Amino acid sequence: MSALPQIELDDASDEAAKLLGELKRSIGSIPNMAKAMANSPAVLQGYLALSGALATGVLPVAVRERLALATAEYNRCTYCLSAHTYLGKNVAKLDTDEIERARHAQSSDPHVAALLTLSDAIARGQGTVDEVALKTARAAGVTDAEISEVIGNLALNILTNYFNIVADTDPDLPVVMPHDHA
Numbered sequence: 001m002s003a004l005p006q007i008e009l010d011d012a013s014d015e016a017a018k019l020l021g022e023l024k025r026s027i028g029s030i031p032n033m034a035k036a037m038a039n040s041p042a043v044l045q046g047y048l049a050l051s052g053a054l055a056t057g058v059l060p061v062a063v064r065e066r067l068a069l070a071t072a073e074y075n076r077c078t079y080c081l082s083a084h085t086y087l088g089k090n091v092a093k094l095d096t097d098e099i100e101r102a103r104h105a106q107s108s109d110p111h112v113a114a115l116l117t118l119s120d121a122i123a124r125g126q127g128t129v130d131e132v133a134l135k136t137a138r139a140a141g142v143t144d145a146e147i148s149e150v151i152g153n154l155a156l157n158i159l160t161n162y163f164n165i166v167a168d169t170d171p172d173l174p175v176v177m178p179h180d181h182a
Contacts, residue, residue: 006032019038054153059149062088067153068157070102070120079164079171105117115137118147134147
């Protein structure tokens with residue numbers, strides 16, 4: 001059971017109800033994460049704004065989903081692994097092998113692999129990344145815009161991972177557990 005209540009649309013404050021209603025209109029449902037975020041309309045609005053802004057960036061959905069999978073695996077967030085496995089398969093049209101590779105910050109596509117390696121280095125370094133990692137990414141053709149958006153997606157994914165871990169949000173989709181990191 002969730003550690004934070006999941007606010008239903010009919011029970012939400014005016015500001016939260018507006019945001020939840022917009023979300024329902026845009027995707028057809030209200031995920032449990034959004035219902036839990038509705039405890040603070042500011043958090044829900046921040047999540048929706050950053051997610052929406054990054055969706056208009058240079059990184060396509062298939063790359064953003066891979067980044068989300070790698071971060072969710074690293075942070076051991078079952079809710080996000082479940083959601084992004086589903087989205088990776090059904091929205092980004094990633095095959096099972098590529099979804100599994102992404103969970104390990106890898107890809108069969110060399111450019112995507114460079115983006116995932118950079119994101120993983122930033123996450124593991126808690127924001128500190130050595131010059132070699134940046135030079136390696138740039139040598140693989142990663143642009144400054146992509147580097148910027150890798151950081152933005154990492155921030156978004158850390159927000160949702162940490163939020164769902166602390167809130168113990170009930171998954172809406174088939175459950176995908178993190179790998180055992182012994």
